[in-house]
Amino acid sequence: KQEVTQIPAALSVPEGENLVLNCSFTDSAIYNLQWFRQDPGKGLTSLLLIQSSQREQTSGRLNASLDKSSGRSTLYIAASQPGDSATYLCAVEGNNNDMRFGAGTRLTVKP
Amino acid sequence: NAGVMQNPRHLVRRRGQEARLRCSPMKGHSHVYWYRQLPEEGLKFMVYLQKENIIDESGMPKERFSAEFPKEGPSILRIQQVVRGDSAAYFCASSPGQDNEQFFGPGTRLTVL
Numbered sequence: 001k002q003e004v005t006q007i008p009a010a011l012s013v014p015e016g017e018n019l020v021l022n023c024s025f026t027d028s029a030i031y032n033l034q035w036f037r038q039d040p041g042k043g044l045t046s047l048l049l050i051q052s053s054q055r056e057q058t059s060g061r062l063n064a065s066l067d068k069s070s071g072r073s074t075l076y077i078a079a080s081q082p083g084d085s086a087t088y089l090c091a092v093e094g095n096n097n098d099m100r101f102g103a104g105t106r107l108t109v110k111p
Numbered sequence: 112n113a114g115v116m117q118n119p120r121h122l123v124r125r126r127g128q129e130a131r132l133r134c135s136p137m138k139g140h141s142h143v144y145w146y147r148q149l150p151e152e153g154l155k156f157m158v159y160l161q162k163e164n165i166i167d168e169s170g171m172p173k174e175r176f177s178a179e180f181p182k183e184g185p186s187i188l189r190i191q192q193v194v195r196g197d198s199a200a201y202f203c204a205s206s207p208g209q210d211n212e213q214f215f216g217p218g219t220r221l222t223v224l
Binding site: 034036045046049 | 114213214215
């Protein structure tokens with residue numbers, strides 16, 4: 001049974017700081033890994049999708065890496081802004097289409 | 112470009128009634144996925160559809176559940192004769208292709224009394 005853990009549970013940083021969010025998973029037999037953003041009262045917004053054969057993906061100030069063998073992924077946010085404040089979720093999709101979410105990291109970027 | 116829309120956001124049904132959940136994919140997306148999240152559990156895949164076709168329904172319960180994605184209109188997840196165990200959050204996602212990112216809707220929370 002796949003288990004997904006995200007550390008830290010909450011993070012507060014001043015504006016402009018670079019930061020890293022961590023995600024670990026127990027079963028390395030994955031189809032892909034996604035990072036999502038969740039804003040209060042809204043649905044999930046997909047940020048980055050990394051296929052199992054890939055090592056990283058980049059979009060703007062975001063960079064996500066995947067190390068399947070060690071069961072880890074990181075989301076790097078450069079030059080953080082107050083608008084980045086949200087909960088960030090990591091989700092692992094297995095080869096059976098089950099998608100398992102972590103509990104999320106609640107990020108607050110202070111102006 | 113509106114995101115994935117689901118309605119209703121909250122649905123309450125009594126045991127034995129029918130529940131109809133709607134999902135309107137993002138513009139240009141012809142692939143729809145339905146997921147269910149039971150309390151205390153992760154999201155579980157239910158069914159994957161393209162326009163007018165069910166591609167993969169391996170996660171669908173064998174009875175009472177059905178899904179469609181007609182040529183026109185939203186995708187519908189239909190649950191007949193609901194039971195308390197059907198109470199969950201049902202999420203829909205859409206993508207332009209099978210290997211593309213999935214964009215999720217806000218979910219429909221079904222409560223069966």
